[in-house]
Amino acid sequence: MRVLLAEDDEALVAGLRPALERAGYAVDVAGDGVTALLAAASTDYDVIILDLGLPRKSGVDVLREWRAAQRTMPVVVLTARDTWQEKVTVLNSGADDYVCKPFHTEELLARLAAVIKRSAGKARPTGPLTRGNLSLDETTQSIRLDGGDPLALSSIEFRLLRCFMLHAGQILSQQRLIDHVYDNSTEHDSNVIEAHVTRLRRKIGREWIQTRRGQGYVFDAPPAP
Ligand code: CA
Secondary structure, eight states: EEEEEEOOOOHHHHHHHHHHHHHTTEEEEEHHHHHHHHEEEEESSSEEESSSOOSSSOOHHHHHHHHHTTTTOEEEEEEEEOOOHHHHHHHTTSSSEEEEEOOHHHHHHHHHHHHHHTTTTTTOSSOOOETTEEETTTTTEEEETTTTEEEOOOOOHHHHHHHHTTTTTTEEOOHHHHHHHOOOOOOOOHHHHHHHHHHHHHHHHHGGGGEETTTTTOOOOOOOO
C-alpha cells in the first residue's frame, strides 16, 4: 500500500512515518498543500492522510480540487480542531474519514485499513483479508492456508500479498506493484518484484499467482482440484 502523508508538523511526521512503514505502507511525505497536489498528480496512492492546516494551500482546498477532478482515492483528514462544524465541512468536502489531533497511532492505522477495504469494495472493516482458503492477518503480517498454522511474511511479501488480495482477479503490472510497495526514495527495479513474487509463491503455492507475459500478474484462488 502506498500512502501520501500530507503534513507539515515535522515531529508528527517523524513519529508517524516509521509506524506506517511497520504497518506495511510505503510512505511519501508532502509538507504543504501544493506539494501534496503535485505528488498525487503523478502517483496513484492507495490512501492519503491529509492535514487540514497545511501551508501554501489548505487541506480542505486540496481535497476539493481532488474531488472536483474525480480523484476518488480514500482520504483520511487530520484535524486539530474538534468542532462539529469542521467535521461537517471535512466530510462534505469528500473526506472518507477524519481523526482529531492528538490521536493514537493505532486509531489512525485502523481507520486507514477500514477506508482502504471499503474503497476496494470490501465492506468488512475488521478481521483478516481472505480469498479462498487463504487468509492474511494484517496485524501480524502472517498468512494461514486452510486454517493451518500462521506463516510469517517478510515486509515486502506482506505488502505484495495485500495488494494482490485487494485486487484479486485483476492484472497488476510490475510497475503498479512497485508503485504500491515502494516509496519514492527507495531504490528498486522490476527484477526485484519478480524475486519477491517467486518467494511469495513458495509460501502460498505457485498456482495462486499467474504470470501474464508482458502484462504482469494475476492473483486469485486456484480452482478446486
Ligand atoms: Ca499543520
